[in-house]
Every structure is written in structure tokens, then in C-alpha cells.
Amino acid sequence: MAKRETEAASTRGIxxxxxxxxxxAATIAALAAITLVWTxxxxxxxxxxxxxxxxxxxxxxxxxxxxxxxxxxxxxxQSDAMLQLASSMIDxxxxxxxxxxxxxxxELLLPNTSAIAxxxxxxxxxxxxxxxxEAHNPAGIPxxxxxxxxxxxxxxxxxxxxxxxxxxxxxxxxxxxxxAIVEPLFLGxxxxxxxxxxxxxxxxxxxTQRSIAHGFAQLLATQMAALExxxxxxxxxxxxxxxxxTQINPHFLFNTINTIASFIRTDPMKARTLLREFAxxxxxxxxxxxxxxxxxxxxxxxxxxxxxxxxRFGDARLGFEVDASPALLDxxxxxxxxxxxxxxxxxxxxxxxxxxxxxxxxxxxxxxxVIVVEDNGVGMSEETCANITQVESSTGLGIAVKNVHDxxxxxxxxxxxxxxxxxxxVGTQVTLxxxxxxxxxxxxxxxxxxxxxxxxxxxxxxxxxxATVAELAELVAQVSE
Numbered sequence: 273m274a275k276r277e278t279e280a281a282s283t284r285g286i287x288x289x290x291x292x293x294x295x296x297a298a299t300i301a302a303l304a305a306i307t308l309v310w311t312x313x314x315x316x317x318x319x320x321x322x323x324x325x326x327x328x329x330x331x332x333x334x335x336x337x338x339x340x341x342x343x344x345x346x347x348x349x350q351s352d353a354m355l356q357l358a359s360s361m362i363d364x365x366x367x368x369x370x371x372x373x374x375x376x377x378x379e380l381l382l383p384n385t386s387a388i389a390x391x392x393x394x395x396x397x398x399x400x401x402x403x404x405x406e407a408h409n410p411a412g413i414p415x416x417x418x419x420x421x422x423x424x425x426x427x428x429x430x431x432x433x434x435x436x437x438x439x440x441x442x443x444x445x446x447x448x449x450x451x452a453i454v455e456p457l458f459l460g461x462x463x464x465x466x467x468x469x470x471x472x473x474x475x476x477x478x479x480t481q482r483s484i485a486h487g488f489a490q491l492l493a494t495q496m497a498a499l500e501x502x503x504x505x506x507x508x509x510x511x512x513x514x515x516x517x518t519q520i521n522p523h524f525l526f527n528t529i530n531t532i533a534s535f536i537r538t539d540p541m542k543a544r545t546l547l548r549e550f551a552x553x554x555x556x557x558x559x560x561x562x563x564x565x566x567x568x569x570x571x572x573x574x575x576x577x578x579x580x581x582x583x584r585f586g587d588a589r590l591g592f593e594v595d596a597s598p599a600l601l602d603x604x605x606x607x608x609x610x611x612x613x614x615x616x617x618x619x620x621x622x623x624x625x626x627x628x629x630x631x632x633x634x635x636x637x638x639x640x641x642v643i644v645v646e647d648n649g650v651g652m653s654e655e656t657c658a659n660i661t662q663v664e665s666s667t668g669l670g671i672a673v674k675n676v677h678d679x680x681x682x683x684x685x686x687x688x689x690x691x692x693x694x695x696x697x698v699g700t701q702v703t704l705x706x707x708x709x710x711x712x713x714x715x716x717x718x719x720x721x722x723x724x725x726x727x728x729x730x731x732x733x734x735x736x737x738x739a740t741v742a743e744l745a746e747l748v749a750q751v752s753e
Contacts, residue, residue: 301332357384358491365495369465371411374400377492381469385484388448389470392492395424395463404448404470416441420466423454427463429486430454433474451477455489459496462686467492531584546583549576564683567634568601574611574632581618590618591629600634600641603709606683612676613645613702621649621700636710646701652694660692680704 307325311318357380364376374392378400381390389403393415401409415421418439423430432438432452440447451474457465467489471477528550535543553576556569571594578592592614614630622628633644652660660673673692680688687707694700 298332301329304329304332357381358488361488361491362495365492365499368499369394369399369492369496371399375402375411376400378402381488385469386471386476386478386481387469388472391468391470392465393420393468394465399465419452419454420468423456423466424463427456427458429456429489431477431482433477438470448472450474453477453482453485455485457489457493457496459493459500460686464496464686527584528580531580535583542583546580549579553577553580564604565607566601567596567603567605570605570607570610571596571601571632573607574614577611578614578618578630585622589622589627591627593629593631594633595631596634597636600636600710603641603706605706606679609676609679609704610643610645612673616673617645617647617649617700621647621651623650637705639708639710641706641709643704643706644701645704646699648699651696651698651700652692653696657692657694657700676704680706684709 304325307321308329311321311325360380361377364373364380367373369392378390378392379402381387382402387403389401389405391398391402391409392400396415397411398409398413398415399411401411419430419432419437430437430453432454435447435450438449438452440449449470449472451471453469453471455467456463457467467485469481469485471481528546532543532546532550535546553573556573575592575594578590582590582592610632614632617630618628628647628649630645630647633642633646635642673690677690680690684706685708689703689705691703691705692700693703
């Protein structure tokens, strides 16, 4: 097979690499030059040899020059250099667009352009800067040029041919930067930063420089998107494990089983109802770990969870209300979006006396859907509320809240919001804003259902529940003995 491929390549005229052709032509030119020198050194040099050696030398030099100046060769060398540079940039972004990675990328780009300085920013600060006045532009300082703010705001490439257009803080007379290209870095349709090239004069900004700036901005944006997808994948994996650990942890399992066991003697029908509901809850928790579900299904699962806690604490201590717009129940949401917030309220907001009432509201606000989970519990201080999304939160809320926030961003985009407001002794309100979800049609939910697992018939559903009930009943019997 390898022999046939070599023969085929030779028939297409690419059997001899260009590098070898250059070497052969250069060797012949060198031999011809030696012959010419030897001929001239003879007392009576032979004219035919001199003419032949001169002709061979001339032809060989022409061949070498032509091979070296061949457009394909030049493009190949340029492409190889750009690919190596791109590879180095991707390697530098292994941990994301950090300040260290941004500085390394700027230092890699600077010698490969006509710019006298290269800078990388996010939406607020300089991440990296290399070149002219580097010492005056350390990482972490706020963005100072008006053009950068305009690029972030408008999301357009800016080619600036005067210092006034750039909006430099220093006077134009004392600054060597006279022109610039500012490229936006898009992530999910939103500008998350800029890549900037500064030039000594406007004449340096050629079409080649514009192409280089745009190409590397595209490369950085693509790599940022890839890293974001990898982060979301890791988050989804960790969330799956976290959800199973949180929702089916030993404390919740045995608290629920103990509650059911206590009703076996006092209220057998209620015990049976709770046991069947727990079977459905347990199964749906496993089924809903990785896919989107309807808001109706999420609220249904929240209600089941609350019923177990209600059976445990009693209706004198707990209350639950749902006010959901029927038009929004088909909206697709990530599973365990509301339940962790209700669970946190029961765990951390329960007053020592009185009744904790938790309310879940959903409504459309323009094109957005707003989900509000509020309680009348003990509330939180301003400091605790401000640090609620920190994993290391001393209240124990951090992991669950951060996971809900991060999955909101992952599912609904960077404009999704989760806002905590709380007051000690009054209660807490969590507002989830899902941008653009009010425009989603019911047909999308219908298609999602059709594409997924078919709905089970009533008899199949009951049989499946009863099988799980039988397994759980054994646990209950063991606990109640």
C-alpha cells in the first residue's frame, strides 16, 4: 500500500520534496562555482569549460531563487509559523484566560506583528500587556482607553488611525502609540474581552495586520468557548454526583423512612401513600440527573420533597405554596433548579418557633421568565447574603447555591441571573431570571417529549412503582422493628 501511494505521488509530480530540490540545485551551483574558480586559476583556462561552468552556475542560482521565492513555499513557511504560534497560544490557555496566560499570549503575539504593543482585557481590567510602556500597564489595572469600552459595548472591530480615536489617557504628543486595532472576544454571543494591537503610525495597519488581528481574536474566542464547554461538562458530571448525594443522602433517606415507619401503626393509609410517593421521588431523581425537564415536572418533584418534610415536621411548622403561570409549565429547565432552594430554606431558615412558609412563584417578565423562591424564615445578614455563592460559605449553603447559579448560566446563557435578598428575622427571597424563555413555544416541549422516552401507560407506571415500593417496604420494616 505504501509503495502504491509513493508511485501515485510521483505521477502527480510531487515525488521530490521542494527542500531536496533546493539542496540539489544549491549543490550544483556550488560545484559550478568551484569549477569557475579553478578555471580562472589556470594560466591558460579552457574557454568551453568556463562557458559551461558559468551557464550551469547561472541556471542553478536561478533555480534556487525561484524555488525559494515560490509562493507556495512562502505560504507554507508562513502557515507553519502561524500554526506553531496558534499551538503555543492554545497551550498557554490550558487553565483559561488567566492573567498569566494572557501575558504569555501577548508576548507570543508581539514579535509576529508590526505592532509595538499587544494587550488582552476582559470586560473590566487589563489581563496582559506586552511591548511599549509595558511597565505602566500591569495586569489588573482598569481599562483606560475609551475605544476598548466602545468595542465591548458595541461588539465591533475598531480600526483606529489617530490617538484621539484610541482615547489614550496620556497626551498624544508624549505617546508613541498613534494607531490601533481593537478586536472583541465573543463568548456565547456576548463580548467577554478584547484583543488590542497598538502601532507606531497608521501606515503600519495593513490588510495583513487586520487579518492577523481578526484571526487571532477568532482563535482566542474559539478556545474560550471550548474551555467553557469543558467547564460545563465537568460541572454537569460533578452536579450529577452531587445531586445524587444531596437528594438521596443517608440522612434524608432514613429520616423519610423513619417518618413513614411512624405512620405504619398510627395511619397505615398515609404510610402507604408516602411510601408510593417516595418510590416515585427516588426514581425520578435518578431519571432527571442529566436532561432538561419541564417546569411542571420540577415543581411536581419539589412538591413531593416538601410532602416528606411536611410529614416529618407537621403542618403547624411548615407550609408550601406554588403560584405558577399555566402558560409557563411547559418551559424546559435543568433538573433540581428549584428543589435545592426549597431544601435550603427548610434546613437553614426554620425559626425556633412558629411556621415556616415557603412560596414558589413563576411569571413572565417581557421575554424573560422569573422564578421566585421566598420564605418567612430567620433570614441572613448582608455579609452572608453577599457571599452566598461562595463554595466555602460557612452556612453550608455555598455548594448548592453555586451549583444552581452555574447551571443557570450554562443552560440559559450569560445573561441569566440569580439574586439573593434577605433580612434577619424577616425572610429570604431568591429570584431566578431565565432570559428569553417566555418566547419558547409549547411545540418545543412537545418535540422534546416525542424525541425522549415514550410516556408509560397507567398500568405499567403502577407496576413499576409497586416494584420499587416493595423494595422500600423492606427497609421500612427493618426500621420499624
